[in-house]
Amino acid sequence: MALHTDLPIYKLTYQLMLLSVELTRSMPRDFKPTIGRKINEECVNLTVLVFRANCSQDKTPYLDRLLERVQVTELLFRLSKDMRFVSVPQYAKVIELTDMIGRQANGWRKQSASAPATSPSRRRGLSDF
Numbered sequence: 001m002a003l004h005t006d007l008p009i010y011k012l013t014y015q016l017m018l019l020s021v022e023l024t025r026s027m028p029r030d031f032k033p034t035i036g037r038k039i040n041e042e043c044v045n046l047t048v049l050v051f052r053a054n055c056s057q058d059k060t061p062y063l064d065r066l067l068e069r070v071q072v073t074e075l076l077f078r079l080s081k082d083m084r085f086v087s088v089p090q091y092a093k094v095i096e097l098t099d100m101i102g103r104q105a106n107g108w109r110k111q112s113a114s115a116p117a118t119s120p121s122r123r124r125g126l127s128d129f
Contacts, residue, residue: 007054008104009050009104009105010050010051010054012097012101013046013101014047016046016098016101017044019090019093019097020040020042020073021040021043023039023080023094024037024040027085028085031083031085035076035079038076039076039077039080042076046070049062049069059108060109060113063108064109066101070098070101074095077091077098078091
């Protein structure tokens with residue numbers, strides 16, 4: 001099992017978190033505690049879900065939640081774009097990152113669902129050679 005910080009999906013979620021902090025910093029004061037805080041919380045949750053999926057034997061529930069949280073993050077940023085809190089190019093960068101995160105999460109989910117559950121303590125017998 002790789003360290004979660006070395007995973008490409010973790011690097012993308014961290015990049016999204018950095019971008020969200022930067023973009024919510026310039027939101028109007030009335031919306032920072034509501035929309036801004038929720039966006040930042042969602043991005044932190046994405047990084048936590050990557051960590052939990054990496055540590056878990058059954059990754060599917062965490063990856064399903066991660067995909068759901070990606071959709072919520074996209075929705076909140078779309079609202080921010082529509083209210084003109086973020087520009088169209090900034091929104092495009094967010095969507096690019098969330099798209100890459102979604103693709104990697106789906107690939108990881110498919111891979112973990114198709115991988116046979118093998119015990120690391122299984123001894124090799126003569127028939128395994």
